[in-house]
Amino acid sequence: MIEQLLNGLALGMVYALIAVGYSLVFGVLRLVNFSHGSVYAFGAHMALFFVGLQFGVIPAIVFSIILTGILDILIDKFSLAPLRKKKSKGIAALITTIGIAYIIQNLLMIFFGSQTKPFPAIFDYGYVTVLGISIKSTQLFILVVSLILLAILTYVVKFTKIGLSMRAVEQNQKAASLMGINVNSVIRFTFFLGGASAAIAGSLISGYYQVVYPNMGFLAGLKAFSAAVLGGIGVLYGSIVGGLVVGVSESYAAALLGGSYRDAVAFIILIIVLLFKPTGLFGKKDITKV
């Protein structure tokens, strides 16, 4: 049982890393960015690409983080910012993000092929013992890395000047401009953070399962999105809790009910929680328009 718990926590942390990307962008734009799953797959492929060039796993991940962050900035700059400028309806941006998801996925197929490709294991030293608990080193690595990253993200949003400006833009764009904040740069920075965390999530999961494929982001993206909604989209720690709930329940479902049921569990939990608390576990009342 403890094995399922650890597996679920590791998986959940990765969902959390993807979920914060949904949450951050939703916070500043009130937009569900459906390209995020594909961006995660892009991050995994970039890591694979640089590993293939013999860069070593860690440098490969760092390159992937930077490139994926930039990809997210470009997505905003060329497809979403022009829509904002024209003050178009939210639904146009939503459809655009779905379109971009497929464009990225197809480009990955063209350049990397649609087959499943092997990815080297990261930090694989078999089992290690921490505080009397025996845990796979790969799981430990995922847990530690994502915890550190989520802590950094939370710190940036809560305690830095750029984080304060993100919260200002989230609450009132007009007033934020009147304070001299360049709203578009804040939005771009937010996309960069989202892209970077998706790249890390993509690399971690690829190292864990040791495979990479172009539409790996579809299900992971949907589950992370439900994790974000489950926790209350727009609330950072909500996404983390949501991710853990989804990861752990999925892991137990796979063990108790069999692998074919694992994917449905996240959504069943989501629906049940929303029935009782439509804003999600930690959601704010005023944020309702998904």
Place this chain on the structure above:
Amino acid sequence: MLVVKDLNTHYGNIHALKGIDLEVKEGEIVSLIGSNGAGKSTTLLTITGLLKATRGQVSFKGKDITHASSSDIVHMGLSLAPEGREVFPALTVQENLQLGAYTKKDKASIKESYDRVYDLFPRLYERKKQTAGTMSGGEQQMLAIGRALMTEPKLLMLDEPSLGLAPNLVLLIFDMIQTINKQGTTVLLVEQNANMALSISNRGYVLEIGKVTLSDEAKALSENDKVRKAYLGNIDH
């Protein structure tokens, strides 16, 4: 200090400003009065760069700012406390003020700005840890003005600062505006409460459906029959 020439602004097909000319000189308090929908807020929003002028020119301290970004304009020392307060509701009073100082780097002068604002509005100091959305309307108005002052404006524009406030608070706000002006900040004031606005102003402009129809010394305007009939709500004053 601020010179506006032939300013035109559109909302889509709606021609909201049809050639506004006005000027604010250093040290003055200037009032902009006019009935609902005359274009007062639109004028202020266009000056700050939040709305784009379709024709005409705005210059501030001798520089053309017609096409400058709002953040550059704030940085140059022109600040607006917008209609309806527009505080950041989920942030604390202090965080709201901190955002006012967003473009400032010099720690010492930011500290001075805090002192000045807390000095003017002790109530804000008492409530600095409170989230802005839970404050009363009057307190939020103080915060909106305080936040605009944190940008260290040379010219402060206030859009209906007395809107929805109890009479004693209105008096307090007008008192503050005069104090702020005496401390060296030039003020452009938009008000429904034309009587009081003119009483503290040097000069005034009357706006009607997107045009300036009258401009004069404040005293002369408040004695003008047309103005008294239309905006002061009282002929035999």
